[in-house]
Amino acid sequence: MSAKTNPGNFFEDFRLGQTIVHATPRTITEGDVALYTSLYGSRFALTSSTPFAQSLGLERAPIDSLLVFHIVFGKTVPDISLNAIANLGYAGGRFGAVVYPGDTLSTTSKVIGLRQNKDGKTGVVYVHSVGVNQWDEVVLEYIRWVMVRKRDPNAPAPETVVPDLPDSVPVTDLTVPYTVSAANYNLAHAGSNYLWDDYEVGEKIDHVDGVTIEEAEHMQATRLYQNTARVHFNLHVEREGRFGRRIVYGGHIISLARSLSFNGLANALSIAAINSGRHTNPSFAGDTIYAWSEILAKMAIPGRTDIGALRVRTVATKDRPCHDFPYRDAEGNYDPAVVLDFDYTVLMPRRG
Amino acid sequence: MSAKTNPGNFFEDFRLGQTIVHATPRTITEGDVALYTSLYGSRFALTSSTPFAQSLGLERAPIDSLLVFHIVFGKTVPDISLNAIANLGYAGGRFGAVVYPGDTLSTTSKVIGLRQNKDGKTGVVYVHSVGVNQWDEVVLEYIRWVMVRKRDPNAPAPETVVPDLPDSVPVTDLTVPYTVSAANYNLAHAGSNYLWDDYEVGEKIDHVDGVTIEEAEHMQATRLYQNTARVHFNLHVEREGRFGRRIVYGGHIISLARSLSFNGLANALSIAAINSGRHTNPSFAGDTIYAWSEILAKMAIPGRTDIGALRVRTVATKDRPCHDFPYRDAEGNYDPAVVLDFDYTVLMPRRG
Amino acid sequence: MSAKTNPGNFFEDFRLGQTIVHATPRTITEGDVALYTSLYGSRFALTSSTPFAQSLGLERAPIDSLLVFHIVFGKTVPDISLNAIANLGYAGGRFGAVVYPGDTLSTTSKVIGLRQNKDGKTGVVYVHSVGVNQWDEVVLEYIRWVMVRKRDPNAPAPETVVPDLPDSVPVTDLTVPYTVSAANYNLAHAGSNYLWDDYEVGEKIDHVDGVTIEEAEHMQATRLYQNTARVHFNLHVEREGRFGRRIVYGGHIISLARSLSFNGLANALSIAAINSGRHTNPSFAGDTIYAWSEILAKMAIPGRTDIGALRVRTVATKDRPCHDFPYRDAEGNYDPAVVLDFDYTVLMPRRG
Incomplete structure (x- = not known):
């Protein structure tokens, strides 16, 4: 292999405290927004309509939080997870400055934890990744941990450091970048009469609809995010692999599930x-x-009566309708149809 | 089902004279235009080139009329046709204000007719839908009628009201938003030397080329329009359905046919x-x-010598070339290969 | 066939010295850029990031050279190669004025060579095609030759004229529209520490990754370029043809290969x-x-110490990794896995 070809980092290449500046900065545009709509069909009014966004005090329709996530995340792949075996989890994801078309995002990651596995062939890498815009304002930060192969099984194990992982992002850490006035909020345009006040803890909502994934779609999505993880693109190799076919980028499922959730969580x-x-x-x-x-x-947001926060778990399944809310069994094992367990916090107008 | 999930309206939910404000307003952008080009390959110069559009007095390349149609139409689906069995027809479609990238469209529908079917299980709903831009200017209005299921077969039948359906839009009702001067009109750039004067009533044109549809394409298109009709997206359900597979959004066929029609109707x-x-x-x-x-x-347009109107029927077929113009048999039954019978009015420069 | 339908030109329709103005002018936008990213996943910093491009003195991120090529080329297809049997080659391709979103491209071709084949049924047409922007500045010119069918085998053969084909574009003819200062050039953002100084003539680089093509992708790409070559779109006809399926537009392969080449040629x-x-x-x-x-x-560029030129051959294969650099055998025959032999010149920052 040419020395000029990036082989990705292996477990023993990571150092605690190391900072990695990722390529390639990416200017997000209205074109990306259109692609995102065509891939997921999202109908949330804030990101679909500039006048709607302006009625909430934003300068125009912002970029969808998850599109921001995918782009910030995609940059980390060539350095962090090119040799990953498993994407183990995310935590502490916090969105900051609103992203608009024309903004340029870049990402830096810091290694905050390392733990070699007992097999000696792999280890878990914990990174804190920070996406910033062209003014160096943080647009998103999150912790992610992945299992990465070692290049050399004989490379010595690093000192084990496992960071504290927050259970959830405190409501006081949330950025709430827009305001709602009951007089101006158009419920019909938003697509539902149900506001923050109408939801109850423990309430379950079946989002009813199903959407089938095509190869062209998930590859177009993943490339849009400049995510280079090989398992998504190469049938010639994956045909001989564990599953015999390409694997869909997990973030694609997150966006599909979020889009389906409009039906029940439109606000x-x-x-x-x-x-x-x-x-x-x-x-x-x-x-x-x-x-x-x-x-x-x-969660009420301190100092705000117009908008509240809901912590939501959205579970996605494959080839399995969700009217009976499939999740985990008594031992905590996931239903085999469950593909995503996603715990996140949304902002929703209050009745005021 | 959670009360917060939209089950769509059933036949007995519609009331004559009822007005429905649809979600979600949608800002159209250059990104949507690029997607539209990638999905249909349209080559009409007016919508492809800003200098060409400016030479006709427009501020820039406008949004394709059919993209406007799909977006205005898509908004009506969750309220009007989520429980539809059949999309029976359109009439009286009239384009108004030119739509440019950056404009935001929203749609309102009024129920103008109801007729329960004899089986007592379904009925026909007639709606007049109006799409407007951010200044409340009408960009498109049309009448559509669909057959919708009843939730409760015992719900009483409404009084039957069937609206008058116009056979066609009178030439005096057409909006002609641009002007042509023979000196400035670039025939080579437009792609054909044939102008309004050169077409004859009864003339038939085979558009020659064929284009194969892929699942990813029609789903991307339909999501771009935020059209949520389930039959287009869910293989898991449709596999067990009448056709054993997903059905292509009818509007996708309209746009494919219009794009093919460039070869013969470039002006x-x-x-x-x-x-x-x-x-x-x-x-x-x-x-x-x-x-x-x-x-x-x-049709000559009153007061205009630069542009004339042609009423055109474009027929689309599947897996069947059109050199012999397949249409209907002596009893009026459509050739089984015919998938679309579309009667519309185009604007075309005159020789002046 | 209606006289209004374009049958394309046949070999005997071309005249030496003939100039053809092609339809349809095309305004390129940020939407096209997003589509291009989703189709190829390109990560070169110059075209991905406006601040990066501005740090090199450009007003914003320019349109990728190859997207310019595809759009300029696509316009020529209905006039030059609708009846082509084979796309034989390109030469003398030179990029000129930088293209930005909002620019409008149109193409004119001049017939510079004709040679009837011995079979009397086909001939080779050489054209010099020039793409210009809205100010008539040349953005790209190139020579292309294609084998085209005759309509009438009895049509007389034209005088044989075969133009001189340049082996390569001289370095003095290259347009170098940006400047690099070592102080400002962000290697981490660009994605590699290897600059012009670090490459050696004869050096070979395996770009490692593979990407599988889907029908929806190559058709979306080809339509985005308004390229109407029939073999890419019509399964109904191609099923009965030589290969039994649709053929991928050759330019799609060029863009895939260029995108893969980031891994080894990021600068x-x-x-x-x-x-x-x-x-x-x-x-x-x-x-x-x-x-x-x-x-x-x-190649050093006269008068420039900040940027050098590399003449590169990129070879693409199908279903065949490239660690051993498959190319031609001793007789000069291509390895059957090779699909593209592309010789081009790139600009790369120097160590200064």
């Missing part, structure tokens, strides 16, 4: 935090994704 | 009216769409 | 010239494309 205008996320099973082209949500917590 | 710069439309058979991924057109009428 | 910020190109085998949906490159020449 969940934006995602303010990602508390935790797990891809519990791989998805493939041909799978039909369904989703349901549970309200985990209902 | 038909824009669609000014949709007189009537029928999806005579479903289309599926793997089908190859062909099209032919007949000139139904040639 | 090759833009393509300044296309010296020659051959599509040595057809590609189809389902094929996985790999690529490798060889540095053919290293």
Whole structure:
């Protein structure tokens, strides 16, 4: 292999405290927004309509939080997870400055934990990744941990350091970048009469619809995010692999589930935090994704009476409708149809 | 089902005279235009080139009439046709204010007719839908009628009211938003030397080329329009359904046929009216769409010598070339290969 | 066939010295850029990030050279190659004025060579095509030759004229539209520490990754370029043809290979010239494309110490990794896995 070809980092290449500046900065445009709409069909009014966003005090329709996530995340792949075996989880995801078309995002990651596995062949790397815009304002930060192969099984194990992982992002850490006035908020345009006040902790919502994934779609999405993880693109190699086919980028499932959740959570205008996320099973082209949500917590935002926060768990399944809310069994094992367990915090107008 | 999930309206939910404000307003951008080009390959110069559009007095390249149609239409689906069995027809479609990138469209529908079917299980709903821009200018209005299921077969039948359906949009009702001067009109750039004067009533044109539909394409298109009709997206359910697979959104066929029609109608710069439309058979991924057109009428526009109107019927087929113009048999039954019978009015420069 | 339908030109329709103004002018936008990213996943910093481009003195992120090529080229298809049997080659491709979102491109071709084949049924047409922007500045010119069918085998053969084809574009003819200062050039953002100084003539680089092609992708790409070549779109016809399926537009392979080449050539910020190109085998949906490159020449640019030129051959294969650099055998015959032999010149920052 040419020395000029990036082989990705192996477990022994990571150092505690190391900072990695990722390539390639990316200017987000209205073109990306259109692609995102064509891939997921999102209908949340805030990101669909500039006049709607302006009625909430924003300068124009912002970029969807999850599109920001995918782009910030995609940059980390060539350095962090090119040799990953498993994407183990996310935590502490916090959205900051609103991103608009024309903004340019770049990402830096810091290694905050390392733990070699007992097999001596792999280890877990914990990184804190920070996405910033062209003014160096943080647009998103999150912790992610992945299992990475060692290049050399004989490389010595580093000191084990496992960071504290926050259970969830505190409501006081949420950025709430817009305001709602009951007089101006158009419920019909938003698509539902149900506001923050109408949801109850423990309430479960079946999002009813299902959407089937095509190879062209998940690859177009993943490339849009400049995510280079090989398992998504190369049938010639994956045909001989564990699943015999390409694996869908887990983030594609998150966006599909969020889009399905409009039917039941239409006023969940934006995602303010990602508390935790797990891809519990791989998805493939041909799978039909369904989703349901549970309200985990209902949080007033200090100093705000116009908008409240809901902590939501959205579970996505494949080829399995969600009217009976499939999740985990008594031992805590996931239903085999569950592909995503996503715990996040949304902002929603209050009745005021 | 959670009360917060939208089950769609059933036949007995509609009331004569009822007005429905649809979610979600949608800001159209250059990104949508690029997606539209990638999905249909449209080559009409007016919508492809800003200098060309400016040479006709527009501020820039406008949004394709059919993209406007799909977006205005898409908003009505969750309220009007989520429980529809059949999309029976369109009439009286009239384009108004030119739509540019940056404009935001929203749609309102009024129920103008109701007729329960004899089986007592379904009924026909007639709506007049109006799409407006951010200044409340009408960009498109049309009448559509659909057959919708009843939730409760015992719900009483409403009084039958069937609206008058116009046979076509009168030439005096057409909006002609640009002007042509023979000196400035670039025939080579437009792609054909044939102008309004050169077409004859009764003339038939085979558009020759065929284009095969892929699942990813029609789903991306339909999501771009935020159209949520379930039959287009869910293989897991449709596999067990009538056709065993997903059905292509009928509007996707309209746009494919319009794009094919460039070869023979290149100077038909824009669609000014949709007189009537029928999806005579479903289309599926793997089908190859062909099209032919007949000139139904040639109409001078009052007060205009630069531009004339042509009433055109474009017929689309699947897996069936159109050199012999397949249409209907002596009893009026459609050829089984015909998937679309679309009667519309285009604007075309005159020789002056 | 209606006289109004374009049958394309046949060999005997071309005249030496003839100039053809092609339809349709095309305004390129940020939407096209997003589509291009979603189709190829390109990560070169210059075209991905406006601040990065501005740090090199450009007003904003320019349009990728290859997207310019595809759009300029696409316009020529209905006039030049609708009846082509084979796309034989390119030469003398030279990029000129930088293209930005909002620019409008149109193309004119001049017939510079004609040679009837011995079979009397076909001939080779050589054209010099020039793409210009809205100010008539040349953005790209190139020579292309194609084998075209005769309509009438009895049509007389024209005088044979074969133009001189340049082996490569001289370094003095390259447009170098940006400047680099070592102080400002962000290597981490660009994605590699290897600059012009670090490459050696004869050096070979395996780009490692492979990407599988889907029907929806290559058709969306080809339509985005308004390229109407029939073999890419019509399964109904191609099913009965030589390969039994649709053929992927050769330019799609060029863009896939260029995108793969980021891994090893990340600082090759833009393509300044296309010296020659051959599509040595057809590609189809389902094929996985790999690529490798060889540095053919290293050229200082007169008067410039900040940027140098590299002449590169990038070879793409299908279903065949490139660690051993598959190319030609001792007789000069291409390895059957090779689909593209592309010789071009890139601009790359120097160590200064």
